[in-house]
Amino acid sequence: MDLASQLASQTHSLPFEFRALEAILQHTVNTLQARLNDVEPVILDTLESLVDPKILSADRSKLHILLQNSKSLSELETDIQVFKDSLLKILDEDEIIEELCLTKWTDPRVFEESSLGIDHAEEMELLLENYYMQAADLGNKARELKGLIDDSESVIFINLDSHRNVMMRLNLQLTMGSFSLTLFGLIGVAFGMNLTSNFEEDPRVFWLVTGFMFLGSGLIWRRLLSFLGRHLDPSVPTLIPPVWKRNLKTSDIKAGVR
Amino acid sequence: MDLASQLASQTHSLPFEFRALEAILQHTVNTLQARLNDVEPVILDTLESLVDPKILSADRSKLHILLQNSKSLSELETDIQVFKDSLLKILDEDEIIEELCLTKWTDPRVFEESSLGIDHAEEMELLLENYYMQAADLGNKARELKGLIDDSESVIFINLDSHRNVMMRLNLQLTMGSFSLTLFGLIGVAFGMNLTSNFEEDPRVFWLVTGFMFLGSGLIWRRLLSFLGRHLDPSVPTLIPPVWKRNLKTSDIKAGVR
Amino acid sequence: MDLASQLASQTHSLPFEFRALEAILQHTVNTLQARLNDVEPVILDTLESLVDPKILSADRSKLHILLQNSKSLSELETDIQVFKDSLLKILDEDEIIEELCLTKWTDPRVFEESSLGIDHAEEMELLLENYYMQAADLGNKARELKGLIDDSESVIFINLDSHRNVMMRLNLQLTMGSFSLTLFGLIGVAFGMNLTSNFEEDPRVFWLVTGFMFLGSGLIWRRLLSFLGRHLDPSVPTLIPPVWKRNLKTSDIKAGVR
Amino acid sequence: MDLASQLASQTHSLPFEFRALEAILQHTVNTLQARLNDVEPVILDTLESLVDPKILSADRSKLHILLQNSKSLSELETDIQVFKDSLLKILDEDEIIEELCLTKWTDPRVFEESSLGIDHAEEMELLLENYYMQAADLGNKARELKGLIDDSESVIFINLDSHRNVMMRLNLQLTMGSFSLTLFGLIGVAFGMNLTSNFEEDPRVFWLVTGFMFLGSGLIWRRLLSFLGRHLDPSVPTLIPPVWKRNLKTSDIKAGVR
Amino acid sequence: MDLASQLASQTHSLPFEFRALEAILQHTVNTLQARLNDVEPVILDTLESLVDPKILSADRSKLHILLQNSKSLSELETDIQVFKDSLLKILDEDEIIEELCLTKWTDPRVFEESSLGIDHAEEMELLLENYYMQAADLGNKARELKGLIDDSESVIFINLDSHRNVMMRLNLQLTMGSFSLTLFGLIGVAFGMNLTSNFEEDPRVFWLVTGFMFLGSGLIWRRLLSFLGRHLDPSVPTLIPPVWKRNLKTSDIKAGVR
Secondary structure (H helix, E strand, C coil), X not given: CHHHHHHHXXXXXXXHHHHHHHHHHHHHHHHHHHHHHHHHHHHHHHHHHHCCCCCCCCCHHHHHHHHHHHXXXXXXXXXXXXXXXXXXXXXXXXXXXXXXXXXXXXXCCHHHHCCCCCCHHHHHHHHHHHHHHHHHHHHHHHHHHHHHHHHHHHXXXXXXXXXXXXXXXXXXXXHHHHHHHHHHHHHHHHHHCCCCCCCCCCHHHHHHHHHHHHHHHHHHHHHHHHHHHXXXXXXXXXXXCCCCCCCCCCHHHHHHHC | CHHHHHHHHHHHHCCHHHHHHHHHHHHHHHHHHHXXXXXXXXXXXXXXXXXXXXCCCCCHHHHHHHHHHHHHHHHHHHHHHHHHHHHHHHHHCXXXXXXXXXXXXXXXXXXXXXXXXXXXXXXXHHHHHHHHHHHHHHHHHHHHHHHHHHHHXXXXXXXXXXXXXXXXXXXXHHHHHHHHHHHHHHHHHHHHCCCCCCCCCCHHHHHHHHHHHHHHHHHHHHHHHHHHHHHHCCCCCCCCCCCCCCCCCCHHHHHHHC | CHHHHHHHHHHHHCCXXXXXXXXXHHHHHHHHHHHHXXXXXXXXXXXXXXXXXXXCCCCHHHHHHXXXXXXXXXXXXXXXXXXXXXXXXXXXXXXXXXXXXXXXXXXXXXXXXXXXXXXXXXXHHHHHHHHHHHHHHHHXXXXXXXXXXXXXXXXXXXXXXXXXXXHHHHHHHHHXXXXXXXXXXXXXXXXXXXXXXXXXXXXXXXXXXXXXXXXXXHHHHHHXXXXXXXHHCCCCCCCCCCCCCCCCCCHHHHHXXX | CHHHHHHHHHHHHCCHHHHHHHHHHHHHHHHHHHHHHHHHHHHHHHHHHHCCCCCCCCCHHHHHHHHHHHHHHHHHHHHHHHHHHHHHHHXXXXXXXXXXXXXXXXXXXXXXXXXXXXXXXXXXXXXXXXXXXXXXXXXXXXXXXXXXXXXXXXXXXXXXXXXXXXXXXXXXXXXXXXXXXXXXXXXXXXXXXXXXXXXXXCHHHHHHHHHHHHHHHHHHHHHHHHHHXXXXXXXXXXXXXXXXXXCCCCHHHHHHHC | CHHHHHHHHHHHHCCHHHHHHHHHHHHHHHHHHHXXXXXXXXXXXXXHHHXXXXXXXXXXXXXXXXXXXXXXXXXXXXXXXXXXXXXHHHHHCHHHHHHHCHHHHHCCHHHHHCCCCCCHHHXXXXXXHHHHHHHHHHHHHXXXXXXXXXXXXXXXXXXXXXXXXXXXXXXXXXXXXXXXXXXXXXXXXXXXXXXXXXXXXXXXXXXXXXXXXXXHHXXXXXXXXXXXXXXXXXXXXXXXXXXCCCCCCCHHHHHHHC
């Protein structure tokens, strides 16, 4: 920015077409920058609240906002690319730059006047390159933002999946408990039948069977839980080496060719 | 568009081959535009209804329509690319442009006649470039539409996953309730057994046990629910700094090199 | 194809090396086309049956076939790319084309004989370009097929997820019913205990309690279902504007630069 | 390979720098090939066992191996790319090739000696191009392998999702059965209450109520199952046309421009 | 690195502008390298703990760290790319390199002095190329790291999905058990009704019905489990050939063209 303003103050001594072109380019870059400034904070805020590990389900209105701004970002990226391509095309063809320097064509004195050692065409090129750099910076920022949305979406998915797994384990543990209770409750149901079991009169049997029902279901539940624990954490592979420490020394190959 | 019609009125004074080529190019661009206009609203409408956060499951016929139009869009993108490549190839080789200017070759007078300062070859180049720009615009729109489909699919997945998590939490809460009821129902089943518990005659025990069953299961349920709440919202990390606020000042590095 | 056969009939009057080269190129393109024709219908059929919205789970043998043909398609794409690169390299270097025109070098008469206004080198270039175009068409078709596989996989995932959500909602609704029945069944269990409730002799109490159990669980179930309905369809955001209708007029910016 | 050895035997008559350079290039290509040969069978075997449709959950140690080898493959791809870029850079600058032909500079006789019609610089170029082709082949194979990993991961996900859907449907069907049994079991619980229903003495009522409980729950289950069947297979859209048969004739457009 | 220090010692005899430029380039490369060294171990450690197959749900704070560093990596990649582009632009335009060699312009003696056979411009080019190579290496490492994050995310998803499938199968097996127990428990509930079944006095019936309940539910459970086993492992297709062994000999086609 400061470079641009500094350049702007310099070019006051420059011919009209420079100042006109610079005004146009500056306005375009400012518009693009303003659009990025509009979109960036909204996307960052929305992502910030969406990747929040505490949330169980993504807020749908936030997703809507993200989708809208993601679309605006795509359009902005396209416009920056078109702007960059236009500048690049002018920069690639020297004739067009020469033609842009109108003053040189109309006013022959200008040709000798350039005391700085660089003629107008080169100055024009520097001007265009400066705005190309600014546009490229905007384009890079837009691309990074796009990548951030993708990365965040992966994190949102992992978050949602993790929540689901945690809930499913809790559910499974409760299902195990319910199963144990149903299994041993069947004993109670059996003794509740209007059939003679010949234990009817023994007062100890009530407490014995009741205790067996509760203790039994508790024990079975504990065994199921520990089975689940072993099943999910297969106390595995301290043998498996970590993935990333193996730094293949491949630099020899590269060095051999250059 | 208006630029094209304006250009068309200008070129009436131009030689025959210009008008012929322009008619062909205009027709091709119109066809491509018409195909994009066919596909775009259908895709936008379908996506609009698919990303609707209220829906629990994606409408399958909508998915079918989306897939069909996504395929058409791919084919359109290919055709636009082929059209652009063809134009670019002609633009890259000056000889071909010269050869396209048939009039110059047959009618020697034309060579001097061009009063505008640009000869026919340059005019031909401008004509081709104009249509190249139009095709590039169409290509950009098609690419943005493609990106929108991808973004929307991510949002659809997050929506479906969120719904599932919400339902799973409700399911888990009910499973917790059922577990509590089963656990304390076992007491009732125990007292329902045809065994002597020596409480049979005490009228207060009925109300005591019944109250214990209902209150106990209610209490256990509440504890399980609060445990779930703590388990899923780990009141964590106000320590964790937000991701995006850290704006690394990397501009120094860039500035150092240029 | 017809262009090729037409060209083939023309070239009978052409020197030997043209006919030889054309035979080789034609054979290569035919082989590539045949491989694409092998792979394309299998992939389309497999995708057609996999994206079928009626299926609950993907047919695994179909997935196997898809994976195999997807691999063949990748290899085909590579081969087409290699073929295109080879042709492009020859087309880029004029000397190689000149060298390919053997007749010109051995038979000096041929040099003047070309009455069509284009010499052999240009004809050779046209020949190579023709086959380059055919290869590019094949490459585009392979790329579109690849994109179709990707799009279809997304649709398959959305289909599977949708099915799962529908099943999960049904499951949740049944869990709600079971919960209500268990809750009110506890009353029955309480009255089934061998304890004195002092209602034993009243004949109306049986019907009252039984009716309360069934009606109560029915009512609670209905309330839970309507709660689920409200929870999942949050009658939300008619306020949220549709995403796609906002057509930012960004054409001004583009127009300003060109 | 055979081409290389054949070339090697030819070049024995060639100057020293050719044989030296060839030895270096051959060694580099061999090293890259060896690394690809290391990684490829492991990845193929691992993927083969991971995409196995019979497995319910992915083997984690296999995933670990896949991740390790996928990393090695990425590094290999980078090294191949660096090698290719180096060769390409030399091939692009004719001066460097000239400089590599040391013999020409020191031994003036060599200049005329080349009887084959191609001088040393061209021979050097052919040598470099040959190894560039070999490296490009390796690069293509690595890229195909990378694509195969991606495709296989999609298939693994579809497999896991399919398994989950199948299990969820079984679970839902059992939940339906449990719901029916609980619903009609409530009748039994009602009659099990210590309350007077005035049916106590009628011996037919026992069989009537028992039969009603079992038949009723069976019937309700059957209705729920058929409801599920209808809900998931919505006997839909024979109206919906297949996606892929619609072959848009877009060739006219392409033909019109070329 | 050693190459750089070696080059540094050489250039002490070189003019001032070389040493200045080298200091700037070295500082930039060092800064980029330091940023990569900051980010790389954190990402590797985080991924290492996230792809751990034993974990059921991803650690959210780890995901947060990954997301932050992934963002830093993106910014680093952009900066490396900008640095590379700047160097490449200078390398592509010989005039700029000439202009950078200030000494040549001011001190005419230098022109003849270069005894090594390479003039200052070439030496400048070598210097720039050396740093370009270093930046390219950094860029490749950043890209590989990025790819590793993507691959790891896939593995995390497969891990989470696998865990879920394992838990769902356990859940399904327990639901089957609960269903069997509920089904046969209904018999007990039926006999628990206060209705006359005429079996009340027979002492064998109690044991018969109780045994039938437990054995029956056990048998039904076993059948359901074996049904599940058959349903999920469809003893399939030893007929299906492995995907990867089919090595299409496509080399003929490639060989035919070159």
